[in-house]
Amino acid sequence: MSKVVGIDLGTTNSLVAYVKDGVPLVIRDRSGDGLVPSVVSAAEDGTIYVGREAQRRLLTDAARTVYSVKRFMGRGLDDVRGEASLLPFRVGGDAGGVVRIGLGAREFTPPEISAFILRDLKHRAEAFFAEQGEIDNEVDRAVITVPAYFNDAQRTATRDAGRIAGLDVMRIINEPTAASLAYGLDKRHSGLIAVYDLGGGTFDISILRVEDGVFQVLSTGGDTHLGGDDIDLLLMHKVLAEVGWSQTAEKVQEIRKAVIAAKWDLSERQETAINGARYTRADFETLIRPIVDRTLEPCRQALKDAGLEPSQIDEVVLVGGSTRIPLVRRLVGELFGRTPHSELNPDEVVALGAAVQADILSTGNREMLLLDVTPLSLGIETMGGVMSKIIMRNSTIPATGSEMFTTAADHQTAVDIHVLQGERELVADNRSLARFRLRGIPPMPAGLARVQVQFQIDANGILSVTAHELRTDIEQTIEVKPSYGLTDDEVERMLLDSFEHAEADFAARLLIEERNEAESVIQATEKTMRAPEFAEIAKKDLARGELPRIEAALAELKAVIGRDDRDVIHDKTHALNEATHHLAEVAMNRSVQAALSGRNVNEI
Amino acid sequence: MTSNSTASPLQVCRDCGGGAPVDAHFCPQCTKILTISRHGDYFRFFGLPRKLNIGANDLDQRFRGLSRQFHPDFFVNATPAERRASLERSSYLNDAYRTLKQPITRAEYLLQIEGAMSGGPDRGAGAPGVNDAASKQAVPPALLEEVFALNEELDEIRGLRASGTPADQLKTRLDTARGPVEAKRASHEAGLEELFGKWDALVEAGAPDAERRPVLESLRERVLERNYINNLLAGIEREMSAPGGRGPGSENV
Numbered sequence: 001m002s003k004v005v006g007i008d009l010g011t012t013n014s015l016v017a018y019v020k021d022g023v024p025l026v027i028r029d030r031s032g033d034g035l036v037p038s039v040v041s042a043a044e045d046g047t048i049y050v051g052r053e054a055q056r057r058l059l060t061d062a063a064r065t066v067y068s069v070k071r072f073m074g075r076g077l078d079d080v081r082g083e084a085s086l087l088p089f090r091v092g093g094d095a096g097g098v099v100r101i102g103l104g105a106r107e108f109t110p111p112e113i114s115a116f117i118l119r120d121l122k123h124r125a126e127a128f129f130a131e132q133g134e135i136d137n138e139v140d141r142a143v144i145t146v147p148a149y150f151n152d153a154q155r156t157a158t159r160d161a162g163r164i165a166g167l168d169v170m171r172i173i174n175e176p177t178a179a180s181l182a183y184g185l186d187k188r189h190s191g192l193i194a195v196y197d198l199g200g201g202t203f204d205i206s207i208l209r210v211e212d213g214v215f216q217v218l219s220t221g222g223d224t225h226l227g228g229d230d231i232d233l234l235l236m237h238k239v240l241a242e243v244g245w246s247q248t249a250e251k252v253q254e255i256r257k258a259v260i261a262a263k264w265d266l267s268e269r270q271e272t273a274i275n276g277a278r279y280t281r282a283d284f285e286t287l288i289r290p291i292v293d294r295t296l297e298p299c300r301q302a303l304k305d306a307g308l309e310p311s312q313i314d315e316v317v318l319v320g321g322s323t324r325i326p327l328v329r330r331l332v333g334e335l336f337g338r339t340p341h342s343e344l345n346p347d348e349v350v351a352l353g354a355a356v357q358a359d360i361l362s363t364g365n366r367e368m369l370l371l372d373v374t375p376l377s378l379g380i381e382t383m384g385g386v387m388s389k390i391i392m393r394n395s396t397i398p399a400t401g402s403e404m405f406t407t408a409a410d411h412q413t414a415v416d417i418h419v420l421q422g423e424r425e426l427v428a429d430n431r432s433l434a435r436f437r438l439r440g441i442p443p444m445p446a447g448l449a450r451v452q453v454q455f456q457i458d459a460n461g462i463l464s465v466t467a468h469e470l471r472t473d474i475e476q477t478i479e480v481k482p483s484y485g486l487t488d489d490e491v492e493r494m495l496l497d498s499f500e501h502a503e504a505d506f507a508a509r510l511l512i513e514e515r516n517e518a519e520s521v522i523q524a525t526e527k528t529m530r531a532p533e534f535a536e537i538a539k540k541d542l543a544r545g546e547l548p549r550i551e552a553a554l555a556e557l558k559a560v561i562g563r564d565d566r567d568v569i570h571d572k573t574h575a576l577n578e579a580t581h582h583l584a585e586v587a588m589n590r591s592v593q594a595a596l597s598g599r600n601v602n603e604i
Numbered sequence: 605m606t607s608n609s610t611a612s613p614l615q616v617c618r619d620c621g622g623g624a625p626v627d628a629h630f631c632p633q634c635t636k637i638l639t640i641s642r643h644g645d646y647f648r649f650f651g652l653p654r655k656l657n658i659g660a661n662d663l664d665q666r667f668r669g670l671s672r673q674f675h676p677d678f679f680v681n682a683t684p685a686e687r688r689a690s691l692e693r694s695s696y697l698n699d700a701y702r703t704l705k706q707p708i709t710r711a712e713y714l715l716q717i718e719g720a721m722s723g724g725p726d727r728g729a730g731a732p733g734v735n736d737a738a739s740k741q742a743v744p745p746a747l748l749e750e751v752f753a754l755n756e757e758l759d760e761i762r763g764l765r766a767s768g769t770p771a772d773q774l775k776t777r778l779d780t781a782r783g784p785v786e787a788k789r790a791s792h793e794a795g796l797e798e799l800f801g802k803w804d805a806l807v808e809a810g811a812p813d814a815e816r817r818p819v820l821e822s823l824r825e826r827v828l829e830r831n832y833i834n835n836l837l838a839g840i841e842r843e844m845s846a847p848g849g850r851g852p853g854s855e856n857v
Contacts, residue, residue, distance in 0.1 A: 170680060214668045361680045369672055396698040398676065398691055458691060459676045 002138040004170065004362040005125050006178070006354025008145050009114060009158065011070040011227060012200030012321065014038050015348060016121040016142075017355035024182060024352040024359075027128045030562035034348060036124065040116045041065035042103035050120035059257070062088035062249035064103045068229055069117075071201050072099045072110040073161075074154030076483070088249035098486060111486060112494055114161035118144075122165060131562070141168045143358040145350050147202040148174035149222030149375045151421050152433050152463050153483065159462065160491045170361045172460040175199070176206035177372050178353030179319040180215055182344060184368065191314035192218075194302075196332050196340065197350075198295060199320035201227040205299045207306040207313070216371045219305035219394045221298035228263075228322040231288050235259035238287070239275045267324045285327045292331055299335055305394050316340040321347050371396050374457050376431070381418035385427045390455055393423065397457050405451040411443035417453065419465070432483040436465060442472050511566045518561050518573040525554055525580050528587050541586040546579075553579040618685065627651065629673060629693065637674055637682075637689045645717050646700035655807050656711060656800035658704060667701045711796070711827055714803075720820040744829045750784050754836060757781040782840050789833045792826060799823045 006024070008015045013035040017026045026034040041054035042064050049057060058065045066089045072080055077093040090102030100107045122139050129137035144167075146158050155172050162169035176195035183193075190211040197204040204222040208215055239255050240247065247255070255275075262279060265272035271280045303310060318340045322328060332340055344352070360368060374397050379389040390401035405415050415438045422430030441449050450470040457463055468475055486494070528534060538547055557572040614623045615638065622633035627648040631638055647654045650666050671694070672678075679690040704710045715721040743751050761777050803819050 171677075211664070212668055214671060216668070357677075361677055364678055364681070366672060366678060369668075369675055369677060371671055371675075395702060398695040399698050400695040456691070456695065459694075 002136050002140050003125065003129055003134070004141045004143075004358040005121075005139055006143045006145070006351055006356070006358045007118065007121055008175070008178075008351035008354055009070065009117065009161070010038055010199060010350075011068050011202060011229065012038060013347060014117050014121060015351035016125050017348070017351040018125065019355050019359035024355040026348050026351055027125050029124070029564065034351075036117065036120060037067075038069065038117050039065060039067045040069070040103075040113050042106060044104060048116055050116050058088070058253045059250055062253050063090075065089065066101055066103060066108075066113055068201055069101070069110050069113040071225065071229070072101070073114065074110075074151065074157035075099055088253060109486065109494070111157050111161040111164055111491075114158070115164035115494075118142075118161055118165035118167060122167060140166070141170050141358070141362065143171045143173055143354045143361065144169055145175045145178050145354045146172055147197070147199075147222060147224055148176050148204040148206050148217075148220045148372075149202065149224050150174075150461075151224075151376055151431050152378075152461070153431070154224065155460060155462050157486070159460065160486050160494075163491055164494045171357060172462070173354060173357050173370065174204070174206065174217075174220070174372055174461075175202075175350045176204045176220070176319060177208070177215065177217055177370055178351075178357060179317060179344075179349045180206070180208050180210070180353070181356045181368065181370060182349045182353035183317050183341070184210055184215060192308065192312055193315045193317060194299070194313045194336060195317045195319060196295070196299065196323065197222075197319035198322040198328060199227050200322070201225065201229045203227060203295050203298070205295070205302045207302050207308065213368045214371060215368065216396070217373045218308075219302045220373055220375045221302040221305070222375070223294065223298065226291065226294055227320070230291050231263060231322070231325075232256060232260055234287055234291070235263065235274065242275055263325075267326060281326070288325070288327065292325075292328055295328075296331065296335055299332075310336045313338070318342045319346050319349055372459075372461070373397060374399060374461055376421045377423055378433075378455060378457065378463065379420050379422075379430075381420060381427045386425060387420050387422070387427050387430050391457060395457075397461055398459050399457045400454060402452055402454045405438065405449075405453060406447050407441060407444070407449045408446055410446050412446065412449075413441045413443055414439045415441065415451065419455075419463070433463065434465075434483055438467050440474065441469055442474065444471075511564060511569075514566045514569045514573070515561055518557055518569050518576075521573055521576050521580075522554065522557060522561075524584075525550065525576065528580075528583060531587075533590065537583070537586055537590070542583065546582065550576075550579045550583060629670070637679070637686055637693060639685075639689045640692045640696050646704055646713060649696065649700050650704065652704075653807060654714065654717075655804040656707070656714060657804055658710065660705070663701070663704060667697070670697050707796070707800070708827065708830065711800070711823060715820060715824050715827065718816075718820055720817075720824055744825070744832055746829055747788065747832060750788055751832075751836065754781055754785060754840075758840070778840055782837065785833060785836050785840070789830070789837070792830050792833065796823075796826050796830065799826060 003018065005027070006017045008017075015026055015034050015036065017024050019025070028034040036051040037055045039051065039054040039058065041049040041057040041061065043049065043057075043061070044064070054065055055067075058067065066087075068087075072091070076097060077091070077099055080091060080099055091099060092102060092107070093100040098109050100109055101113060122142075125139045126137050129139070142162060144158055144162055146155055150158070159169045159172055176197045179197065180193055180195050191209075193208045193210060195204070195206045195208065197206075202222065202224050203226040204220065206220045207218045209218055210216075236252070236255055236259055239259060240252075243255075259274060262272045262274045263284070266279075266281045266284045269281070271278060273279060303313075313336050316332060316336045316338055318329065318332065323332075323340075323342070323346050329340060329342075356368070357370065359365065373394045374391060375393060377389045377393040378391040378401065379387045380403060382388045388403075390403055391399050405417070407415065417436040417438060418427070419433045419436065420427060420430040421433050424430050438451055438453070441451060448471070451467055452470055453465060453467045455463060455465055466475070553572070553576040557569075557576045560568050560572050563569065615626050615628075616622070617624055617631035617634060617636065618639055619636040620631060620634035622631055624631050624633075624638060626644045629638060630636065645654075650663065650670070652658060652663075652666075674690050674693045674697070676687065676690050676694055679687045682690070702709070703713050712721070757777070758781065761774055761781070764777070765774055799819060799822055803816075803823065806816050806819060
């Protein structure tokens, strides 16, 4: 059986986890690191780097390196103009269309960049399963998490990224809900839970009721552009105001790295240094207070939507790296009147929950069930530029809604429909999801046609639309033009592209080949050393010091074989080959002689 | 007359072609999940009688139980037809739960399936999505007095705001203006409760249609009045949060 995994595709870091014997585990590299920085870098020769290596390249080749791409998922150029100023990479695209990110000579859409990260996680998991001795180590299905407050376009973009990376995305689930699932595992009780999730770029609050193993989301709220990145930006602005604003992209990244380190420091200590000067936790808290305050209003609204008072919440769970900040803990604690939980690593809990959900989906295990809601109301444009709501926010998904349309003119055969998501009265203040043209309405006098348009939000929170003319019972064809998304054809083409110029794939394959080579040298050496005649060879044929040399080279290669550094593995493999060259010769000669003499004996 | 008939109509299992009661979720013959039938209603779906008083815990428990039976999570590896049926059935369950959970939407739904909601399904020809008919309806006679007084008060408050009266003073005026409307709402809630009890007694007794109609008719009036009151209150709410009405800090000069 191929493997299924849960993936937390984060703004700052991404993780992959799986379930082993009912327990979710994060997949780590040899050094125990489970976090893959969500950074992608395109080198001049076309090589794509992901993770730590890409992060290092931010300091040397910033213009070809992209981070926080999640902020651009499912958004148009007009949405992101304001925030692109301090980013080292080029942000472009057609007005009103999908954002395109320029890295050197090449341009990528945000789902393509995210796909590089997903593919890296996929390979990481596959290498891990291979190492575990799994016969079929292919990872082709995954549950991927998104912020609860992601709209339809952002969810669709995430699913597209999965497809481009060659993954069957079994389900898109909400990060806070996933976290509650991970927390719920060892606490088999019922109650009301608030999950406060402040990550690198997004903020979510979800209120859940847990009963009989059913995790039912009652309400959700958030801000998809609020997180640790904003805190970093404030600190960067502070430093840049001191050192001057005209800096190279690399220098800006150096400053960014330094202020992030200072931010982390201040979660542990009362003071640190920024730009050579003393900086206290109190200074920091004054600076970021407005950001933390912005998270509290959605919390109050979510409570109100769930019909609850803060005191009714039984448990508060903290998720996301930014919840390590003491001010965040303090204010959240004050709001709910109780100390928040943080037993599980806030960086890992979402991926663990995603793995649990992946396990449920692949095994059909019915012990637990997630019932999530749609974070935003869905509606259509009506006359006067007003939005008419069809599915209200906080409706449990899957959900349906329908609306009756008719014609305004005699013999009219098509009607244009504009689908929106959001809470505001006016169309212009809400998110445009798509424009549909209902075609094929049979010609009849105005107002007589009755076209029922059915909106379906599936368990991923993603919308689909069907239409039916009731008088003639004709199913309508609907042309979907996503306002800020990719068409199916585009996704298909990107998937093909990713196979054609799959640098990341290529690099991974080279690494795996290098490892295989190393493995076979190790095995050959060990086999020789296990042989019964080895003791005699070592005594008679090997020079003094030769055996310790072989043993050292063997140990060195074994130590690096799990590393992701192809060159190191190559060098150590070469060294072991050299060290065993003479031994191999001797062993070969002996077996040849034995064979010859054996044959001679037989032949005689 | 037939609205509460106990003889369940049949639906046909698309998988094996066998017949199943309309309120069954799985085919009794082949055990496959059934596609949603056009003939059922939300009460039947939950296995509940068509009564207006439903225990919140009972409904929650049924909801969780049914979710466990046909949520799409459990049909990932099923055939496309079963997956579609699971999606449809789960969506219907969620819509049904949302509707029956709140007493007022439950009452509206009952009126609709009993054919007692006037207006019918046709909404505003020519214009898509004209569904705010309730807010544009004529003032219910029972509310004329309150509505008249409230509108006068709101006009005055708007005038005061235009002439620069401080926001906190306006808020006090608005709060006072809400008073009578809130009181009306409270008395309506009590009236609704009484009608709920009456209806349930009729259902239990298997009363004939002729006895049920008048109860449904009063229920309809009460529901419309209540919606009207809620719209009024929402109007006041909007007035309070209108630009300039929030506080000195947000004043645009």
